[in-house]
Amino acid sequence: MKKPSGRGGTLERGAAGFDAAVLGTSFSGRDPGVRPQVLVQAEKVYDVIAAVKRARRENLKIAICSGGHSWMQNHLRDGGMLIDMSRLDAIDIDTARGIAHAGPGCWSVDLDLALKKHGLFFPVAHAVDVGLGGFLLQGGFGWNSRVLGLGCENVIGLDVVTADGDLIHASAEENADLYWAARGAGPGFFAVVVRYHLRLHPRPKTAAIAIQVFRMKHLEEVFLWADRIGPEVPRSVEFQLLLSRNSPGIFAPGVEIIAPVLTDSWKQAKADVAFLTRGPLRPKASFTTPLLPMSPSALSRFAARRVFPPGMRWSVDNMWSDAPMEQLLPGIRRIADTLPPMPSHVLMLNWQPPAARADMAFSLEGRNYLALYGEWKNAADDARYANWATEHMRAMAPLGKGIQLADENLARRPARFMAPANLARLDAVRAKYDPAGRFHEWRARPG
Ligand SMILES: Cc1cc2nc3c(=O)[nH]c(=O)nc-3n(C[C@H](O)[C@H](O)[C@H](O)COP(=O)(O)OP(=O)(O)OC[C@H]3O[C@@H](n4cnc5c(N)ncnc54)[C@H](O)[C@@H]3O)c2cc1C
Structure with missing residues (x-):
């Protein structure tokens, strides 16, 4: 981009x-x-x-x-x-108050690098060029979000232009209903965000990553083990399983365990990813890297080159699930067997949401997050791949709770993305601020 x-x-x-x-x-x-x-x-x-x-x-x-x-x-x-809104990308950091004011066009990497200079941190998206505008409205699964909360939970206020053309502020104290809606409405938000006000955090002193790669034949045992130990994995670790047709090091279809860790000392980081080296499956792994220093921005750049190149056509869909892994596995195996060529990939994220969150529109998540990213370059391949992610997610939907708006494909598969009571409340707030329906909403509502 x-x-x-x-x-x-x-x-x-x-x-x-x-x-x-x-x-x-x-x-x-x-x-x-x-x-x-x-x-x-x-x-x-x-x-x-x-x-x-x-x-x-x-x-x-x-x-x-x-x-x-x-x-x-x-x-x-x-x-x-x-x-x-991409040109409204200014960042203004108030170090004394631990707050940043940022335009919606600001990229993840820009905010991260600006904060780095002050030893500060915000849970920005995992890709360098994701805009704060859409990222924060839909929830915002950012770096260290398992510790710091969703991006939107760190929005303390926002300035918006309403359907009447009025510039207003929304926060817990002012226009609180709009503030509630802005944290989770995603593409269904009904005003233009012109500025976010963000709560900042001390920057973790250590950022590192460990990777373990298995051949695809081990998929079932790796997923079962990952699901079993998921609840005990320290929250400083983003424990991800990635499937692709060309895993690094083995140059063949494989399951990659990717474990970035953000914490305050190298010793702590090593302890937090020790579950990988001590795991019973380690002897079956093709290789396990040592813990490697890697900043979030560097990792985002690496991911952008490897799995998120620009200019691709996409088939994306997802699901949150609390279902037992044994029930999910046949569907995951079918997904692996039909995975389109690189850089297409599948992500399983060990999310383990906290017991409670702030009251906000965002209201749907689960123990595991499964997301499918089919990518190809030529329009001629549309017929082959365009429905790949959707078909698999439709087939597995009975095992899911709904979807995350970050990776939505509502036009092809209208699925639940919010608790029904929250959707009803959001509609009431919309009716107040945008009675004429000036702003587009989601492409489709839950079917
Ligand atoms: C490569 C890649 C990596 C990603 N990584 C992550 C990740 O790590 N974590 C995560 O949570 N998500 C991730 N996403 C999903 C991403 O956060 C969402 O698609 C988000 O909506 C993108 O925001 P944007 O501003 O870049 O996109 P846009 O396409 O510009 O916006 C998406 C929608 O948000 C609304 N919107 C945008 N700006 C405004 C505004 N100023 N005012 C009101 N409404 C607005 C509009 O409805 C718009 O259609 C990723 C997406 C991609 C393509």
């Missing part, structure tokens, strides 16, 4: 450069064939206010993008107005 180049402005459909500007907002390389009527590339908050007022006057429905990382290009709709 490239940073937006040049000044902002307003482009009407048909203008020179319009198509490139619209498609350039998207991380996905796919052209869905639909275009807004008008594209507003906002540079300042005032541009957003003016754009929303114009949309009201001309009865245009509004879509919004910031980092453009919606896998399924949620912001690309037919007609209406698209407001591109």
Whole structure:
């Protein structure tokens, strides 16, 4: 993904450069064939206010993008107005209060590197160029989120432009219903976020990673073991299983155990990942790396090159599940057997949510998170791969609790993404702030 180049402005459909500007907002390389009527590339908050007022006057429905990382290009709709917030990416760090003020167009890596200079930390996304705009609205599964909470739990307030074109602040004290909605509504949010106010944390002194790789024939025993020990894995470790057709070191289909750890000493980091080296399956592993120093940004860059290259077409879907691993395994084996070529991959994250979270729209998660990422370059392969993730997740849905909006594909598979009571409450808040339905909501609601 490239940073937006040049000044902002307003482009009407048909203008020179319009198509490139619209498609350039998207991380996905796919052209869905639909275009807004008008594209507003906002540079300042005032541009957003003016754009929303114009949309009201001309009865245009509004879509919004910031980092453009919606896998399924949620912001690309037919007609209406698209407001591109990528140029509002300023970061202002108040070290004394431990707060950052950041624009929605700010990338994960930018915030992380800016905070690093002050020894501070925020649970940013795992890919360098994900925008804060969409990331924080849908929940935000960031670095060290098992310790620090979801990104959205660290949002202490936000400034938004409402459907009336008013600039207002939302926090626990002011417009608390909107603040509640902004933490979990994801692509169903009904105002334009122009600035986030974020609670910061001391930066963990040690960032490292350990990796263990198995051949695909060991899939079942690795997943069963991982599920068994999951609850005891220290929360400082993001315990992930990744399936691909070309695992590092073995250059063959494999299961990678990836264990990044963020903590305050090397000794503690070693102790926290010791479950890998002491595990009963270690003799079956093709190899186990020692603990390697690796910053979150460096790891994000590595992942971007390996599994998230730009310009791909995507088939993505996911599920939260509390089901016993024995029941999940036949579906996971079918997924492994049909996995499209690299860089397509599957992620199983040992999430283990806390017993309770703050009261907010975000309200659905589970013990394990399973996400499928099918990727290919040529439109000619669409018929082959485009439904891969969705079909598998549809088949396994009875074993799931619902989906995470981060990796949503609601257009193809409307699935539950929020507790029903929260969805009803969110609709009530929407009716108050956006009674005319000026803003697009999710592509589909739970079926
Ligand atoms: C390579 C990659 C890696 C990812 N890694 C992670 C990860 O580690 N953790 C995680 O939780 N998620 C991750 N995601 C998912 C990502 O967080 C979501 O897709 C998120 O919505 C992207 O935000 P964005 O601003 O970049 O995307 P956009 O496509 O710009 O926004 C997505 C939607 O959010 C809404 N939106 C965006 N900006 C605004 C705004 N300013 N005001 C109001 N509404 C807005 C719109 O409805 C928009 O369609 C990843 C996605 C990709 C492609």
